[in-house]
Amino acid sequence: MVSSSLFSAALFSALAAAQKCNLQFDGRLPKDLVAADLDVTNDFFDPNNVLGKGLKVSQVSRILPAGAGGLFDEGVEAQPVEVLISDASIFNDQVGFRRSELLPASNDGSDPSTQGVKTVHFSVKKDNVRLLNLTHEYQLFFLESQDFSTNQVVLKTGTILGQNTPDPDTLQLFGNVNDNPPQLLFSTKFLPDTFNNFALTLDFDKLTTQVFFSTGLDPLKQVTDVLKNDVSGQGQFHFGVLKKGLNGVGDITKNGEQEAGINEGIAYGGIFEEDSADGCISLSP
Numbered sequence: 001m002v003s004s005s006l007f008s009a010a011l012f013s014a015l016a017a018a019q020k021c022n023l024q025f026d027g028r029l030p031k032d033l034v035a036a037d038l039d040v041t042n043d044f045f046d047p048n049n050v051l052g053k054g055l056k057v058s059q060v061s062r063i064l065p066a067g068a069g070g071l072f073d074e075g076v077e078a079q080p081v082e083v084l085i086s087d088a089s090i091f092n093d094q095v096g097f098r099r100s101e102l103l104p105a106s107n108d109g110s111d112p113s114t115q116g117v118k119t120v121h122f123s124v125k126k127d128n129v130r131l132l133n134l135t136h137e138y139q140l141f142f143l144e145s146q147d148f149s150t151n152q153v154v155l156k157t158g159t160i161l162g163q164n165t166p167d168p169d170t171l172q173l174f175g176n177v178n179d180n181p182p183q184l185l186f187s188t189k190f191l192p193d194t195f196n197n198f199a200l201t202l203d204f205d206k207l208t209t210q211v212f213f214s215t216g217l218d219p220l221k222q223v224t225d226v227l228k229n230d231v232s233g234q235g236q237f238h239f240g241v242l243k244k245g246l247n248g249v250g251d252i253t254k255n256g257e258q259e260a261g262i263n264e265g266i267a268y269g270g271i272f273e274e275d276s277a278d279g280c281i282s283l284s285p
């Protein structure tokens with residue numbers, strides 16, 4: 001691989017799309033993997049978190065066929081994975097939430113995935129037979145700080161608690177939720193029948209976030225400038241479905257109404273993180 005520092009900025013941006021960057025973690029599932037492989041220690045995701053009490057990863061995920069993947073799955077024949085929630089998806093007595101999330105295996109809260117400059121990639125797709133209930137707020141991706149005091153970046157959909165949501169069928173990416181109000185970094189209609197591809201360049205030294213987005217197999221496009229956003233505090237990346245209850249007061253992890261009979265899911269593809277310290281960002285495979 002040729003170092004990007006050899007090139008001028010203009011030339012670099014032209015080449016960025018074709019560049020292979022060094023990977024920090026890779027959650028793309030090889031085509032021979034089965035869901036039960038995720039129940040034991042593996043190279044991809046933590047087998048123990050975040051799950052409803054007594055549940056295994058294989059009980060809250062469906063491996064989807066290779067070839068049905070997103071932008072960064074096709075070339076490596078990766079299998080996307082759907083993350084599911086049900087009435088049993090109660091983690092740690094958080095009865096106000098239903099949640100199932102995949103955490104990268106190497107991301108222990110203080111590892112290099114939240115140091116330097118990194119670009120985290122993921123793609124999300126609706127399941128038309130396990131649709132979310134957009135009366136509720138959902139978190140589909142977030143970075144939670146090591147001390148659990150904030151989410152430095154979070155992708156939400158549905159009706160956001162405590163604010164006006166003109167169209168709940170929207171993907172809304174917020175910055176640090178301790179800001180008042182949190183900064184809306186980017187939003188876009190949550191298109192069905194296709195993967196919605198995100199890449200976020202997180203500068204953990206300069207405390208900024210830049211967003212790239214596309215749908216289907218289209219190359220990512222820059223959709224924001226480099227935005228000030230406090231991404232300090234390290235922590236863990238969560239990919240999955242966290243459904244918040246309605247009318248909760250006080251500690252909403254414990255309070256909030258959840259109707260019974262939940263059968264909902266979101267498909268994930270192309271989960272990986274690359275090192276962008278030298279400006280390397282993959283806009284296409």
Ligand SMILES: *[C@@H]1O[C@H](CO)[C@@H](O)[C@H](O)[C@H]1NC(C)=O
Nearest residue numbers: 133134135136246257258259
């Ligand atoms: C959506 O959620 C609301 C509030 O929990 C509930 O009243 C409604 O029945 C749900 N709709 C569907 C289609 O499940």
